[in-house]
Amino acid sequence: MSSGMFRAATQGSRALRSATATPTIRAMLSSTTGRSARAVLQRTLRPTLTAAFHTTPLRLTSEAGSNPMKETPVITSENITVGGKTYPSDKYTNVTPTILEKTTRQLHLNPKHPVAIIKELIASGFPGFKHYDTFSPVVTTKENFDDLCFSDDHPGRAVTDTYYLNEKIMLRTHTSAHQLRVMTESDKILVTADVYRRDEIDASHYPVFHQMEGAQLFDAKTAVDVIRKDIAQSTSAASGSIHTTDTTLITPENPKQDCHDEAAMLATADHLKHSLNMMVRKLFSHEKDLQVRWIDAQFPFTSPSWEMEILYQGKWLEVLGCGVIRQDILVNAGKPDKIGWAFGLGLERLALVLFGIPDIRLFWSKDDRFLKQFEPGTIQKFKPFSKYPACIKDISFWSNDQFHENNFCEIVRDIAGDIVEDVQLIDEFTHPKTKKRSMCYRINYRSMDRNVTNDEINVLQEKLRDEVVNRMKVELR
Numbered sequence: 263m264s265s266g267m268f269r270a271a272t273q274g275s276r277a278l279r280s281a282t283a284t285p286t287i288r289a290m291l292s293s294t295t296g297r298s299a300r301a302v303l304q305r306t307l308r309p310t311l312t313a314a315f316h317t318t319p320l321r322l323t324s325e326a327g328s329n330p331m332k333e334t335p336v337i338t339s340e341n342i343t344v345g346g347k348t349y350p351s352d353k354y355t356n357v358t359p360t361i362l363e364k365t366t367r368q369l370h371l372n373p374k375h376p377v378a379i380i381k382e383l384i385a386s387g388f389p390g391f392k393h394y395d396t397f398s399p400v401v402t403t404k405e406n407f408d409d410l411c412f413s414d415d416h417p418g419r420a421v422t423d424t425y426y427l428n429e430k431i432m433l434r435t436h437t438s439a440h441q442l443r444v445m446t447e448s449d450k451i452l453v454t455a456d457v458y459r460r461d462e463i464d465a466s467h468y469p470v471f472h473q474m475e476g477a478q479l480f481d482a483k484t485a486v487d488v489i490r491k492d493i494a495q496s497t498s499a500a501s502g503s504i505h506t507t508d509t510t511l512i513t514p515e516n517p518k519q520d521c522h523d524e525a526a527m528l529a530t531a532d533h534l535k536h537s538l539n540m541m542v543r544k545l546f547s548h549e550k551d552l553q554v555r556w557i558d559a560q561f562p563f564t565s566p567s568w569e570m571e572i573l574y575q576g577k578w579l580e581v582l583g584c585g586v587i588r589q590d591i592l593v594n595a596g597k598p599d600k601i602g603w604a605f606g607l608g609l610e611r612l613a614l615v616l617f618g619i620p621d622i623r624l625f626w627s628k629d630d631r632f633l634k635q636f637e638p639g640t641i642q643k644f645k646p647f648s649k650y651p652a653c654i655k656d657i658s659f660w661s662n663d664q665f666h667e668n669n670f671c672e673i674v675r676d677i678a679g680d681i682v683e684d685v686q687l688i689d690e691f692t693h694p695k696t697k698k699r700s701m702c703y704r705i706n707y708r709s710m711d712r713n714v715t716n717d718e719i720n721v722l723q724e725k726l727r728d729e730v731v732n733r734m735k736v737e738l739r
Contacts (some may be wrong), residue, residue, distance in 0.1 A: 344365060356425060374636050376613040388452060424460065443593070448594055448653070457471060464686075534585075651708070
């Protein structure tokens with residue numbers, strides 16, 4: 263999955279409405295399609311469904327075979343060096359050494375890491391797709407926002423949500439910062455990358471996570487016939503049962519694009535849903551009777567749009583978002599005669615569930631007791647190797663108008679790193695006379711691989727108190 267770009271891009275009401283498919287294509291899927299009432303989504307997964315214009319993508323591996331992203335980043339008072347390139351800092355600069363160090367890890371390229379295992383399992387379900395997974399995370403604000411038609415006041419641009427190297431350069435918040443560019447190279451594409459968003463601290467949130475998105479394009483004039491044949495072939499080759507609930511409808515809130523032929527659009531939508539049904543059937547092969555339901559959604563650069571949920575261990579799990587690609591994006595990619603679909607998902611969300619990993623911090627562990635549990639191509643349940651005791655500390659202060667929780671959490675990360683398991687606001691009140699707001703946060707310190715001492719945590723807590731005052735201008739209580 264939340265905060266960051268996808269959350270911001272989909273803020274506001276999200277009507278539960280979507281699109282029907284043509285009766286002909288629906289009939290081919292009738293054996294796997296059911297209908298039932300939909301439930302209201304409680305929380306988004308944060309997949310990204312935007313398509314960006316990236317004119318000169320920087321890939322990690324040069325012709326000489328070197329990997330500049332493995333070089334240690336350097337921050338000075340005037341410059342930031344990351345991925346072998348140096349950028350001037352300015353008043354927008356808010357990226358920290360803690361975050362920049364994560365750019366060197368590239369978990370999705372380690373074949374024995376759960377994130378990479380999920381990535382490859384998904385990719386295996388899309389044969390013939392060109393897979394890009396070595397783009398640098400450093401992009402321009404134009405690539406990440408402007409070319410996607412994000413308004414100047416869009417919340418995703420806020421320095422409280424996004425990591426900036428300077429006013430024009432940032433760490434990408436979604437894989438779609440590269441999508442439109444790669445569409446010019448292939449009609450079947452997958453993009454996997456680490457993405458960066460300032461976020462809260464708990465067992466399921468982390469400021470760095472991994473996204474995977476895919477897109478497939480068809481010739482608009484022949485899409486219906488091509489798709490009919492492809493669905494028929496893939497359905498006959500599929501194994502395992504899958505029961506789908508799809509009561510979505512085309513509505514003004516989730517409309518067909520005016521430029522699209524209705525039959526071609528509905529065929530494209532069916533191909534998208536069928537492809538993703540087969541993908542999750544493969545991922546959740548241990549589920550005997552997999553149940554999937556489709557829910558209407560609204561994303562800036564697909565229309566109509568949907569989200570997929572699966573019933574897993576008695577609970578509905580949000581898996582991905584998807585839709586029919588906005589035609590203006592295809593025009594900008596030089597493919598005005600195409601029609602296509604796109605999807606996006608978060609790899610950590612799936613890995614947490616499939617591997618049974620209880621804490622998102624474990625993905626970043628360098629402990630062999632974690633790393634040696636996994637093998638490529640295999641979903642193997644995580645075996646806990648220890649649970650060290652927590653050390654809990656509180657910090658209280660009088661807030662101010664400039665306070666933002668993401669900024670506070672960023673200071674906590676800078677001081678204590680991954681020793682912090684979660685941060686919770688446990689009390690707040692407004693003084694009746696002064697109108698000043700008091701806030702009390704509880705910080706749960708717990709290492710994943712060793713025991714921490716109270717004396718050690720006291721040192722960190724005192725440093726945190728000093729930094730909160732210096733950087734946030736609050737008054738300790």
